Amino acid sequence: MGDLAIRDQLPGALLHLIDDLALHWKTVIERIVACDAAIASTASKDIRCVRARQVIGVGALTADALVATVGDAREFKNGRQMAAWLGLAPTQHSSGGKSRLGTISCRGDSYLRTLLIQGARSSLQRAKAVAIEKATPEQLWIRDLVARLPFGKVLVAIANKHARQLWAMLAREEDYDAHAWLKHPMVQRPRSTRPFQTA
Template sequence: MRSWLCYTTFSEGGSHGKDTRVGVDLAKNVMQVHAVDAAERVVVRKAIARERFVIWFANLEPCLVALEACSAAHYWARKLRTLGHEVRLIPPQFAAPYRKGGPHVKNDAQDAEAICEAASRPQMRFVPVKSPAQQSVLVLHRMRTGFVEERTALVNRLRGLLAEFGVFLAQGIRTFHQHIVDRIEDGSNELAGPARQALMRGWTQCQALDQEIAWLDKQIAEHAGHDPQAQRCMDVCGVGPLTASAAVATVVDARQFKNGRQMAAWIGTVPRQNSSGGKQRLGRITKQGNDYLRTLLFQGARSAVLTAHRRDDRLSRWIVQLQARVGYYKALVAVANKHARILWAVLAKGEKFDPSHVCIAPRAVIWATNS
């Protein structure tokens, strides 16, 4: 039997351990493993059942293990770290360019090899491993997002069905709640008895979703109220418990970013670049990264822009001047980007937000010191 097919040959003796790099393509039932030694020679390439996955790594000396940042990746990363391995999570879009055959040839073995190769790059960016507590908080946010989407779909369905009988409701969830029952029970419309009962069942389901969303909002607010980092984030105008809780649980460690612009780029609120030949071309925002956190930032930015004229701090005056110069929508993007950078400073440096803060450029600091 060839050595790269033999599990015992790889796990016993030979040049492995700290000099070994293992790439793993995760899946629900079967994991694909690709490992190389210090000389970049393939020493193992095999599929392992989920039940034997941890046992297989338990028999290895501590080594570098690279996983694709996908479903259950954080769980497996924590398991492998308890065994002494150095675990790194690689975003799928960063591992894909190293796959042989490009986007047209894809299988588990090539994915594992690409992950293993990507982990060797010195400038590769990795995803911090989330703790069970952080993932538990994100469960609340994801359940809430799912219930909100279900409620939106149900409201649109009920509104559309009523329109088939000439019963029209204005847009907006509050207007819907105020008039839906009266419109269904109105005897002057053409609704038949079974149709009225079906629509009332839909309304009952909508109320149940409202209760679930309200319960999740309460849990998220409690988390934000007890977390010191989330409390500092909520000092920013436009950042409420929902955004603060999501930011703390999603970012994990803001110190992984060198500055606020890197975190803003990670969220996807910076312009897309198509620059060449020394000519800079900037387009619309990239919209890369975490969609949920970016959505919350834009919702908070909308609140900050609409209420900026009521405040007199330096940041609010900047928002008012910006909106007058570039318009509402561009100001909205700029404020969301500004909030992302402010959250980085709050989370990475542990500073308390000051709306009247004046940033001093490094050159000005040097000049003031020399003078």
């Protein structure tokens, strides 16, 4: 009743404007819902999008944008190259024989980069919420990052890893494998031949 009383006191022109804005807002919401449904439908029919959505933090919108932007992932030599193309790899500065990592380059598609960084929040929240004994190797890695790095750098690091994972899944036409790191050549090498090992 209070809202109706206030409405009756407003000038007619203002009421007309408010009604127009309310109608416009309703139309915008309906269009957003329709667009979301169309994107979800497309993502559910494209095997590349279906695979991409297996990564925590990658939804229909990000998967659809990834496939539309990257196209054939095999055009990139490796996941690191695709991550750098998206601006998720830190710049390198060399001086006096020493190499230092700087800020991310912010090259490439800023929209897709933003989606991946936002999606990294989901991975971060999941990793912090899961019990240690049930955590995947990636979630343990994320928890270690949280203990060492600022929040923003953690998100970029997760987004970088996701970009590399997505490249592998798309280029090799493979599903997500949380234990894929075990297949890495450095992991499979005998301990005595791995660099930086201490007795």
